[in-house]
Amino acid sequence: MNNKIKYIIIGIVVVIVIVAGVSYYIAVAESHFGFPSKATMKSDTGNSYNMSKIIAGGPQTNITKAEKVYYNLSSSASIIMVQGDTNSSKIASGLYKLIIGEVDSSSGTYFKQNDSYNGFKYSIFNASFGKDAIGYKSNMIFMITFYGNYSNSTMAKVAESNMASMSSFF
Numbered sequence: 001m002n003n004k005i006k007y008i009i010i011g012i013v014v015v016i017v018i019v020a021g022v023s024y025y026i027a028v029a030e031s032h033f034g035f036p037s038k039a040t041m042k043s044d045t046g047n048s049y050n051m052s053k054i055i056a057g058g059p060q061t062n063i064t065k066a067e068k069v070y071y072n073l074s075s076s077a078s079i080i081m082v083q084g085d086t087n088s089s090k091i092a093s094g095l096y097k098l099i100i101g102e103v104d105s106s107s108g109t110y111f112k113q114n115d116s117y118n119g120f121k122y123s124i125f126n127a128s129f130g131k132d133a134i135g136y137k138s139n140m141i142f143m144i145t146f147y148g149n150y151s152n153s154t155m156a157k158v159a160e161s162n163m164a165s166m167s168s169f170f
Contacts, residue, residue, distance in 0.1 A: 005106050005129045012099065034168060035069045035081055036161040044157040045150070047073050062091050064139075077148030081162055084141045092136040096121065099134045099143070103127045111152040112159075120163045124155050133159040140166055 041049050049071035066084040073079075086092045100123060103110070108127030115122055122135025131146040133155060142162055146155055 005102055005127070012095070034083065034166040035067070036158070036165045038071075040161050040165070041071050041079070041158070044161050045079075045154055047077075049073050049079070062087050073148070077150075079147070079150075079158060080145045082143045083162075083166060086139045086141060089136075089138045092139050092141040095141050096134055096136045099132075102129075112156065117160050118163045118167050120166075122159060122163065124152065124159055131155060133162075135159070135163060137163075137167070142166060 035053070036044070038049055038051050041047070041051075050073075051069065051071055053067060053069040055067050064085045064087060066082065068080065068082045071079040071081070084092075084095075086095070100114075103123070103125050106128040108125045111124040111126070113123050113125070115124075117135075118137075120135045120137040120140075122133060124133040125131070131150060133142075133144040133146075135142055144155075144159060144162060146158075150158075
């Protein structure tokens with residue numbers, strides 16, 4: 001695994017959350033940003049997750065709102081979702097293209113590449129920095145990181161549930 005690329009991607013995700021954040025809160029209730037519920041995650045993966053979230057407020061430069069949710073199963077299996085609302089579709093598209101460019105440069109393999117679902121353009125990939133899904137629709141953007149042994153079909157179900165949840169919120 002190329003640590004440089006891994007740190008670039010982690011940095012981008014952290015920047016999205018930090019730049020948008022005025023204050024952080026930890027809560028265990030269901031999200032109010034449009035994340036899949038624990039019941040949906042159990043249906044998609046077959047596992048019961050603990051759910052915790054960090055809410056980042058806004059607005060900040062180019063980001064009006066962002067949140068991160070952790071779906072924790074065990075120390076070896078979890079899913080992290082980050083959702084953001086940007087100031088324009090150009091910014092969301094640019095962030096998407098930046099990540100896809102990193103996947104391409106690391107010779108990553110795609111399960112889905114530039115696919116569409118519910119109005120979102122998204123990709124699911126396995127790259128040197130991990131198994132991830134990223135997508136955007138208009139000014140909304142998301143990234144999902146899968147830690148553990150998740151099949152391609154499970155990652156697709158989780159990504160599609162995330163996009164459906166985001167669409168119902170925005």
